[in-house]
Amino acid sequence: MMLNRRHIRVKVMQTMYAFKGSESDDFSKDQKFLLFSIDNMYNLYLLLLSLLIEVQKRAESDLQKKQKKHLATKEDKDPNRKFVNNQLLKFLKDNDQLKGKLEAHNITNWDLDSEYVDIIFKNIIASDLYKNYMNTRVSDFKEDKDFIVDVFKEIIAPNDKLYDYMEDKNLTWLDDLPTVNTTILKLLRKVKENASEGYFSPKLYKDIDDKQFAIDLFRKTLLNQTAIKTEITQKTKNWDSERIAKVDYVLLQMAICELSNFPSIPVKVTINEYLEISKEYSTPKSSIFINGILDKLVKEYEASGELNKVGRGLM
Structure with a gap:
């Protein structure tokens, strides 16, 4: 594939x-x-x-x-x-x-x-x-x-x-x-x-789940935009929202959506993936910025019991 x-x-x-x-x-x-x-x-x-x-x-x-x-x-x-x-x-x-x-x-x-x-x-x-x-x-x-x-x-x-x-x-x-x-x-x-x-003639997707993942990640990020934006605003009070690179903003939205809506994907995997993508597609400091915000969010979710991850070793 x-x-x-x-x-x-x-x-x-x-x-x-x-x-x-x-x-x-x-x-x-x-x-x-x-x-x-x-x-x-x-x-x-x-x-x-x-x-x-x-x-x-x-x-x-x-x-x-x-x-x-x-x-x-x-x-x-x-x-x-x-x-x-x-x-x-x-x-x-x-x-x-x-x-x-x-x-x-x-x-x-x-x-x-x-x-x-x-x-x-x-x-x-x-x-x-x-x-x-x-x-x-x-x-x-x-x-x-x-x-x-x-x-x-x-x-x-x-x-x-x-x-x-x-x-x-x-x-x-x-x-x-x-x-x-x-x-x-x-x-x-x-x-x-x-x-x-x-x-x-390899397959494009590994399996049907991967194609569904593409659709779900896109739809769920868009459908929860308002709630996700509120989360980001609360965590970036010291940041001028105009100054946050648009790519970083999109990556943050997707990462937060993934943390909240994809119970089978380990937290570590989500965070690492978005940090790697930001290194490739955004500014040199982006990964530090994104990491800081996701780190804070995960700690809050853990404290309030909102991280509904399934299976073992998913932290």
Whole structure:
């Protein structure tokens, strides 16, 4: 699976951040957007995997063109086919389950935007990675796999033009890119020669509970906005509310909602998750601010018996 609970919290945060209404409004549109932006992550995953397949096809047609040249050299007539025959690329290209997913999600970008396939192909060909790989004519699965892992990590993932392309195509993709790149790298590193057809078609959510968690966290935070805001105001009397970063405010709302409405999630887990997200998405001092407020709240809840956590070891 691709998504963990932290990614889900980040997605809810982004949707909450963009939400303009109040708790009495109909927010089914926003909930749809939340689920759509999570689903859209899978399209980005498929898009990047299909780029590897297109690069292999591009290499193949390149060789064919050279062989047909009027003045073909010896190297043109008998080229080193190591890259074109890369076993991992062939596994991706011939994988029917992956083909089915690409069709179902309508991933045809590279047909129209083939210049990006060219850019990546040329970058690969010009790299030392490629020169070293092509020093010999034969390879085993491990060498083929290691080469593709390096190509993805050093050439595809950091490519600026590709990054701009993603940004143009879909704004939420930029936030998804680190997660998707990590998922692809993990799969490429761990793939075995006898991998199943479904290996490169992981599930987006671990289980149905995770999808429900996304919906519940979003809805419950919005539905309890007034009460949660009162809690925050009481705990931030010395703070000018205008000065509290909007991201911090959203994260606090979600954390308080989670502490109060999700009995099976341990307090420690909730607090750690929101501190980590604030370190990544907000100001350097945010995590200290958020930690201070949540700490005070938890002590109060404990004292008044309001922390209804179930199961053992949930503090």
